[in-house]
């Protein structure tokens with residue numbers, strides 16, 4: 001018998017990540033069972049990532065799920081681990097391609113419903129609500145939501161049981177022994193699952209570079225309480241709109257010090273409403289609208305607002321520019337940035353800090369005091385998690401490449417010898433052992449551009465970026481039947497230094513004049529000649545070559 005028995009595809013359990021491996025954001029993981037040509041899929045999470053400065057005009061980036069969409073009759077469902085944008089933000093955009101049932105906890109369902117409503121899909125998408133801790137079946141996948149702690153209500157890890165093996169998909173998590181809201185992490189159940197045996201742990205890598213344990217939300221609450229007690233003037237607290245635990249801690253501090261709470265920012269108001277619907281923040285009292293801010297004495301007010309990432313349209317950015325229609329802060333007032341600056345947002349956040357400084361407003365950030373803690377596990381927490389679950393193998397997710405590598409190495413040091421770092425688009429076999437990349441599937445990113453979804457690779461963002469460096473020149477040339485100019489060449493430039501137009505027009509005129517008549521017959525050749533002459537002239541004078549568009553009209 002052949003010692004190397006050929007792999008039996010019918011028994012394989014695979015993971016295809018279409019997002020969330022190699023970057024933070026845009027999570028989308030597909031678990032598949034069965035033979036390659038007839039595989040049943042389960043999708044876990046479908047998130048967005050925000051557009052970067054290199055993608056002008058693009059607010060939102062989505063994973064390209066067309067591979068799974070093309071096989072959607074074999075897609076049994078989409079399960080959402082929690083309500084953060086990087087896990088659910090793409091559902092309203094991409095569900096029309098997938099058209100499968102969506103499973104999530106009550107809080108995630110509330111947040112999702114708002115998004116589906118905006119997209120006009122709330123009547124169409126079958127949202128199946130599952131309580132934290134419940135077991136449910138999606139196709140042939142036996143699933144269980146296990147309570148973890150994170151930075152939003154009802155975060156879950158997902159146990160995925162199939163005939164081929166048992167996977168624990170960690171979701172986003174940390175170990176918080178003193179959470180502010182919720183029952184906390186179900187350590188007992190996680191240990192039980194470990195005792196029953198876990199084949200592969202697919203695990204959050206975000207904070208693997210940090211040693212020790214992350215502080216608890218309760219410690220942050222204590223700090224905020226102390227700061228608010230000592231504050232003499234107005235206090236504004238800015239945090240992530242979805243961070244209900246933090247909102248709760250800030251409100252408690254306000255109530256303890258006799259301050260009314262004003263909420264600014266639609267996203268935060270939506271979260272608060274969703275949280276209340278699900279039974280959170282019930283004892284937080286009434287919140288006031290922005291309009292009432294100006295009528296309250298400085299020491300009787302707390303503002304809760306969005307904009308902790310320096311978003312220019314968010315409340316705190318406008319307050320810092322003294323441009324908010326209802327809310328103004330004065331010298332001696334205090335803004336607490338109860339957040340971390342997500343890498344890439346440093347410039348924008350710093351601009352808000354500086355604008356507040358210009359108004360003589362005090363600020364406290366997580367550099368000054370424990371006013372923020374992360375929702376992701378550090379090494380000490382990862383080690384405990386591994387001990388509870390004792391997985392055969394580890395696949396790191398939710399991190400940049402260095403985080404994934406670091407977790408694979410850390411897991412090895414903790415005794416998990418078998419690890420695999422797949423890439424987005426790699427098809428990794430999880431069971432049977434060993435974890436191994438066995439195939440590849442098409443993957444990529446999509447840009448949300450206004451109301452349209454366009455491919456990121458060949459989409460308009462690249463051209464827009466080019467435009468932002470060099471500007472654009474339009475030329476129109478009207479030619480008569482004798483192949484002469486029917487009218488003067490017209491040239492319009494945008495985004496070029498002033499005074500270049502005449503020189504560029506001269507260059508185009510010269511190029512036209514010296515063009516042999518037969519060449520003038522061909523629109524493309526004519527346009528190319530004019531385009532080159534203008535680019536060469538611009539390069540000679542300016543040192544840069546603009547984008548040039550030529551319209552040829554035959555009269």
Ligand SMILES: [Zn+2]
Pocket residue numbers: 082084150151172375
């Ligand atoms: Zn999260």
Ligand SMILES: [Zn+2]
Pocket residue numbers: 025027084086087172398
């Ligand atoms: Zn996340």
